[in-house]
Amino acid sequence: MSTAERREGRVARDHWEVALPDGRVVPWTGFHVGPAGLAPEEFAGICRRLLGMDPAAAEAAARAELVPVGADRDRPGIVIYSPPLAKRMYEGALERLAAGEPAEDWPTILEARSVCLAHPDDLLVGRTGPWRQAAVGHPTVEVPDLDHFHLSHALLKLADGPADRWSRTLGPVIDRLRADPACVVRVYALDAPLRVLLLWLARTAGLDRLLVEANSPEISERWGHKAVLHPTARAAGELPVPAPGRAPFDVLDEESALTPLYRAFGLAVPRLPGYTVEWDGALGDAAASGGIRTEPGGAPDEAGGRPAGRAGAPEANGASGNGRSGPAETAFADRLRLAARLLRERYGLRRGCLKPVRGGTGQRIHVGVPLDDPAVLAALAHQAARSGEDYLLEAHADYLRHAVTGHEFLLAPSLHVRGGTLADGMALQFLNGTVWEGNVFLDESTHAAFGITDGHYARVRRAMAAFVQVFQGRGLVNGGIDFAIARVGGRFGDTPLVAMQDLNLSACGADYLHAFLDESRGVLAAPGRAGGGVSAATKVIRPAPDMDLPRLRRLVDRRTPTTYARALTSVPGNWGLIAVACPDAVRAAEEVLALEARLAS
Numbered sequence: 024m025s026t027a028e029r030r031e032g033r034v035a036r037d038h039w040e041v042a043l044p045d046g047r048v049v050p051w052t053g054f055h056v057g058p059a060g061l062a063p064e065e066f067a068g069i070c071r072r073l074l075g076m077d078p079a080a081a082e083a084a085a086r087a088e089l090v091p092v093g094a095d096r097d098r099p100g101i102v103i104y105s106p107p108l109a110k111r112m113y114e115g116a117l118e119r120l121a122a123g124e125p126a127e128d129w130p131t132i133l134e135a136r137s138v139c140l141a142h143p144d145d146l147l148v149g150r151t152g153p154w155r156q157a158a159v160g161h162p163t164v165e166v167p168d169l170d171h172f173h174l175s176h177a178l179l180k181l182a183d184g185p186a187d188r189w190s191r192t193l194g195p196v197i198d199r200l201r202a203d204p205a206c207v208v209r210v211y212a213l214d215a216p217l218r219v220l221l222l223w224l225a226r227t228a229g230l231d232r233l234l235v236e237a238n239s240p241e242i243s244e245r246w247g248h249k250a251v252l253h254p255t256a257r258a259a260g261e262l263p264v265p266a267p268g269r270a271p272f273d274v275l276d277e278e279s280a281l282t283p284l285y286r287a288f289g290l291a292v293p294r295l296p297g298y299t300v301e302w303d304g305a306l307g308d309a310a311a312s313g314g315i316r317t318e319p320g321g322a323p324d325e326a327g328g329r330p331a332g333r334a335g336a337p338e339a340n341g342a343s344g345n346g347r348s349g350p351a352e353t354a355f356a357d358r359l360r361l362a363a364r365l366l367r368e369r370y371g372l373r374r375g376c377l378k379p380v381r382g383g384t385g386q387r388i389h390v391g392v393p394l395d396d397p398a399v400l401a402a403l404a405h406q407a408a409r410s411g412e413d414y415l416l417e418a419h420a421d422y423l424r425h426a427v428t429g430h431e432f433l434l435a436p437s438l439h440v441r442g443g444t445l446a447d448g449m450a451l452q453f454l455n456g457t458v459w460e461g462n463v464f465l466d467e468s469t470h471a472a473f474g475i476t477d478g479h480y481a482r483v484r485r486a487m488a489a490f491v492q493v494f495q496g497r498g499l500v501n502g503g504i505d506f507a508i509a510r511v512g513g514r515f516g517d518t519p520l521v522a523m524q525d526l527n528l529s530a531c532g533a534d535y536l537h538a539f540l541d542e543s544r545g546v547l548a549a550p551g552r553a554g555g556g557v558s559a560a561t562k563v564i565r566p567a568p569d570m571d572l573p574r575l576r577r578l579v580d581r582r583t584p585t586t587y588a589r590a591l592t593s594v595p596g597n598w599g600l601i602a603v604a605c606p607d608a609v610r611a612a613e614e615v616l617a618l619e620a621r622l623a624s
Contacts, residue, residue, distance in 0.1 A: 038050060038051070038052075039051035039057050039058055041058050041117065041120065043117065043120075043121050044409065045121075047121070049120045049121060050120075051120070052120075053125050053126060053128060053596070053597060054116075054126075054128045054130075054131070055128055055130070055131040055151040055152060055153065055169065055594075056128070056130045056131065056150070056151065056169050056170070056171065056172055057169060057170040057171065057172065058113070058116075058172050059170045059171045059172065059176070060113065060171060060172055060173065060176055061171075061176045061179065061180075061216070066078065066179070066215070066216065066219075069179050069180075069182075069183045069219070070219050072183055073179075073182055073183060073219060073222075073223045074219065074222055074223060074226070078215060078219070081215075081218060081219050081222060082215070082218065082240070084222055085213075085218040085221075085222060085240065086239075086240075087232075088222060088225060088231065088232050088233060089213065089218060089221055089222065089225075089232070089233050089235050090232050090233065090234050090235065091213070091235055091236075091237060091238055091239045091242075091498040091500050092207060092234045092235065092236060092500065093236070093441070093442030093443040093444070093500045093501070098142070098205075098207060099142055099144035099145055099146075099203075099206070100142065100145050100146075100206055100207040100208060100209050100236070101145065101146045101147075101148065101196060101199060101200075101206060101207075101208045101209065102137050102138075102140070102141050102145050102146070102147045102148065102208075102209045103148045103174065103175075103178075103208060103209070103210050103217070103220075104133045104134055104137035104149075104174070104209075104210065104211045104530070105130070105133070105173050105174035105175040105178075105210070105211060105216070105217060106129050106130055106133060106172070106173055106174075106211070107211055107212035107214045107243070107529060108173070108214050108215065108216070109212065109214060109243065109244060109247070109248070109381050110212075110381065110382075110529075111379070111381060111382065111410075111412070112129040112130075113172050113173075114410060115129075115382070115387060116129070118387065118410075125597075127597060127598055128594055128597045128598065130151070130172055130173065130174060131151045131153055131154065131594050131597070132592070132594055132597070132598045133211055134149040134150070134151055134153070134154040134174065135149075135151070135153040135154045135156075135157045135572075135592050135593070135594055136157075136535060136591060136592040136600060137149075137154075137209075137211070138154070138157040138158050138161065139157075139535050139538055139539070139591045139592065139600075140209065140530075140534060140535070140538055141161060141209075143160070143161065144161075144162070145161060145162075145209070146161075146162045146163070146164060146195060146196065146199055147161050147162070147163045147164070148163070148164045148166065148174070148178075148196065149163070149164075149165065149166065149174070150165055150166040150167070150168065150169060150174065150177065151169070153571070153572065153592070153593060153594045153595070156571055156572040156573065156593075157572055157592065162195070164192060164193065164195050164196055165192075166178060166181065166192060167181075167192065168180060168181060173216065175214070175216035175217045175220055176216055178193075178220050179216055179219065179220055181193065182220065182223055193224070196224060197224060197227055197228045200224060200225065200228035200230060200233070201228045201229060201230075204230055205234060206234070207234045207235070207236050208221060208224075208233060208234070208235050208236065209235075209236040209237070210235060210236070210237045210530075211237075211529060211530045212237060212238070212243050212529035212530065213235055213237040213238065213239070213240055213243065214240070214243075214244075218240065221233055221235060236500060236501070237500060237501070237529070237530070238498055238499055238500050238501065238502060238528055238529060239497065239498025239499075241497070241498060242494065242497065242498050242499050242500075242502075242528050243502075243528050243529050246283075246284075246494070246526065246528060247502065247526050247527065247528030247529060248380050248381045248526060249299075249378065249380045249381075249415050249524070249525055249526065250283065250299040250380045250413055250415065251282065251283040251284050251526060252282060252284065252292060252294050252297075252523055252524075252526070253282055253294065253297045253298055253299050253415060253417070254278050254279075254281035254282055254298060254299070255281075255298060255299045255300075255301055255358075256298040256299065256300055256301075256358045256359075256361045256362040256365065256416070257301070257358065257361070258281045259278050259281060259298055259365055260361050260365060262277060262278065262281075264368075265277075265369055271296075271369070271370050271371075271513070271514040271515055272515075274369050274370070275294075275296055275370075276291070278296070279291050279292075279294065282294075284493075288493045290489065290490065290493050292486055292489070292490065292523045293482065293486050293520070293521050293522045293523060294522045294523055294524075295417050295418045295420060295507065295509075295511060295520060295522045295524065296366055296369070296370050296372065296417070296418045296511070297362075297366075297375075297415055297416060297417030297418060298361075298362040298365060298366075298415070298416055298417075299380065299413055299414075299415055300355060300358045300359050300362055300407075300413065300414045300415065300416055301355075301358060301413050302351065302355055302408065302411055302412055302413050302414075303350075303351045303354050303355070304349075304351035304411055351408070351411075352404070352405065352408040355404055355407070355408045356400070356401060356404035356405070356408070359377075359400055359403070359404045359407075359414070359416060360397070360400055360404075362375075362416040363375060363392075363394040363395075363400055363416060364394075366394055366416070366418060367394050367395060370418065370511075370513045370514050370515070371512075371513035371514040372394060372418050372419075372511060372512065372513040373393070373394055373395065373512070373513070374391050374392060374393060374394060374418075374419035374512075375392040375394050375416050375417060375418060375419055376388065376389065376390050376391075376392060376416070376417045376418070376419045376420065377389040377392050377403055377407065377414055377415070377416050377417075378414065378415050378417070378457075379407070379410065379412055379413075379414055379415075380412065380413040380414060380415055381412060381413075387410075388457040389403060390419060390456075390457065391419055392416070392419065417524075418511040418513075419511065420507045420509035420510075420511060420522075420524075421509055421510045421511070421512070422434050422435055422507060422508065422509040423474060423508050423509060423510070423519055424474070425473045425474030425475075427473075427609055427612050427613055427616075428613045428616070428617075429613060429616035429617065429620065430453065430612065430616050432451055432452075432453075432454075432473060432474075433452075433454055434451070434473075434474060434475060434479075434507075434508035434509070435451070435452050435454060435505060435506065435507055435508070435509075435524070436449040436450065436451050436452070436465070436475065436483060436505075436506050436508070437449065437450050437452060437462070437503045437504060437505045437506065437533055438450075438483060438484070438487040438503065438504055438506070439501075439502065439503040439504075439531070439533050439534075439537065440491055440499060440500070440501050440502050440503070440528075441501060441534075441537060442500065442501070443495070443499060443500050443501075444491070445484075445487060445488055445491045446537060447466060448464055448465055448466035448467075448470075449464075449465050449466075449470070449480070449483065449484070450462035450463065450464055450465070450503075450533045450536055451463050451465055451473055451475075452505070453562060453563070459532055459563075460562065460563040461532070461536075461560065461561045461562040461563050461600070461615070462532070462533050462536045462560065462561055463536075463558065463559070463560040463608055463611060463612040463615075464536055464537075464540055464558050464559050464560070464608065464611075465558070465608055466558075467480070469558060469607075469608040469609075472608060472609050473608070473609070475508065479508050479519075479521055482521045483506050483508075483521060486506075486521075486523060487504060490504065490523075499528070501528075501529065501530055501531075501534070502526070502527055502528035502529055502530075502531060503527050503531045503533050504523055504525065504526050504527070505523075505524045505525040505527070506521065506522060506523055506524060507520070507521070507522045507524045508520075508521055509522070532561075535561055535591055535600060535602070536559060536560075536561045536602070539559050539561060539589070539591065539602045539604065540557065540558075540559040540604065543557055543559050543587045543604030544557050546582065546587045546604070547584075547585065547586075547587055547604060547605070547606070556606050557604055557605070557606055558604065558605065558606070558607065558608035558611045559602060559603065559604035559605075559611055560602065560603055560604075560608075560611040560612045560614075560615040561591070561600055561601070561602045561615070562600070562601055562602075562615045562616065562618075562619050563598065563599070563600055564598075564599040564600070564601055564619050564622060564623075565597075565598070565599070565623075566593045566594070566595050566596065566597070566598075566599040566622075567595065567596065568595050568596035569595060570593055570595050570596075570599070570622075571593055571595050572590065572592070572593040574593075575590040575593045575599060575601075575622075576589075576590045578590075578622060579601050579618060579622070585605055585606060586603065586604070586605045586614065587603070587604045587605070588601070588602065588603045588604075588614070588615075588618065589601070589602050590602075601615060601618060601619065601622075602615065603615040603618060
């Protein structure tokens with residue numbers, strides 16, 4: 024567990040404040056939940072009390088007792104969606120608040136939109152108002168803890184309390200597991216807190232094993248991030264200097280043999296030039312040692328003195344509170360300079376893209392990085408090192424583009440795994456800068472209408488099929504991989520490259536596109552179409568503060584013989600998701616954009 028999870032929380036009374044690593048205190052605003060989290064030692068204590076073992080033993084037990092399955096969605100299950108620690112959504116929220124910007128309320132977003140994936144008889148577990156609105160008509164379990172950022176932490180704290188209290192709340196979950204041992208629990212990602220929780224639920228229900236609709240921990244934690252696509256800067260730097268005039272594709276192939284995917288499975292995937300820049304300190308060291316500490320704003324500590332949440336920025340094995348540079352940050356900056364030099368010298372590139380290896384939703388990405396500017400590289404190294412995690416410096420991609428009415432698409436398609444198999448077609452992403460904001464579904468008959476050639480479509484599908492085949496039987500259940508169809512320049516000239524860019528091996532935003540598409544094919548079925556010939560588009564919106572889900576549905580939901588529109592999620596004032604389906608992919612994209620524009624007017 025990240026040391027950035029060393030947060031102390033108390034029951035919120037009026038409002039929360041968060042102490043940042045630089046000593047500033049900012050209000051925790053715009054969230055339906057608080058920022059409290061379990062410190063590693065607290066998590067370990069809960070694990071021992073609930074399971075009689077430490078977290079390492081619990082991880083081994085989870086491998087034997089929690090079985091990843093691609094569940095049939097027609098079979099009732101239990102839905103528990105919590106932000107996974109690996110996505111560092113809390114840290115991302117802190118960065119936005121520290122910059123004075125509004126942050127997305129990911130715990131509430133994940134809870135509310137998870138209802139879209141549920142069967143009518145699924146038992147839904149959550150705690151926020153938007154989730155309650157979305158879950159109307161479903162059996163629910165409401166968790167009485169709005170203080171913890173992660174629902175998994177709130178559930179562990181509940182389970183660790185008095186039996187009469189947790190049994191009142193979690194009794195329906197345990198009863199369902201006892202009544203149906205083949206019940207499937209659907210989770211966003213099977214991280215350490217959820218593993219402990221599910222082991223405890225299974226044992227309390229008397230089950231020897233529990234079926235979980237999620238990837239195995241090895242898939243999501245070891246292989247579900249960007250670093251598996253690239254060699255480290257250190258390893259690549261040890262290769263011999265390429266001979267003058269050597270083709271850049273040959274150099275790229277030689278470096279690809281150093282990637283984790285190739286070393287483990289002999290799998291060479293199409294990729295852009297790039298290198299992992301490793302952080303040598305502990306995860307989160309530069310952000311916190313005692314930790315980012317939080318508590319309700321204005322509350323005194325037990326001695327009546329300075330609140331714990333106002334603690335000064337701790338010293339760390341990296342960028343410290345007084346601006347001194349530690350050894351881990353110095354090593355990180357050296358490797359970033361090495362990566363930039365390799366991109367310049369081997370590929371003739373001038374610009375790069377710096378992104379966190381495990382970042383989600385396209386945030387914290389720096390594009391157009393000048394690879395020959397020491398001052399810019401030093402500043403980015405300092406900023407990136409403060410998060411205490413590995414980064415990737417990749418060639419800056421100038422994506423091919425295609426315009427429809429209301430939007431210019433970057434050709435950055437994503438392909439997906441559903442139930443352990445490769446899903447149909449591909450999803451072209453709506454992007455706001457680097458941030459994902461929805462998808463449009465494309466297949467063999469519609470990709471050309473968005474500027475994707477037959478050759479590029481076939482190559483992306485082949486690469487994804489090879490990846491899925493490698494992980495067959497290894498616990499791969501769901502997830503998506505983003506691709507680029509782009510030019511990088513340098514020695515590649517104007518040749519477009521097709522490349523994997525980002526592995527998101529957990530539940531993902533495109534799940535809602537595929538689920539809505541399945542629903543729409545039934546709604547719009549017509550003679551000669553037989554459920555096919557239907558495309559769909561989803562679009563993230565920013566609903567007004569008073570735009571709850573019932574009101575959004577009144578404005579969005581409609582059904583005609585050729586069009587089906589629905590509001591999927593609303594977190595008022597923060598985040599929403601709408602969807603449109605019709606027989607034509609271009610029309611689906613244009614109609615969902617037009618609907619978004621009407622809602623904003």
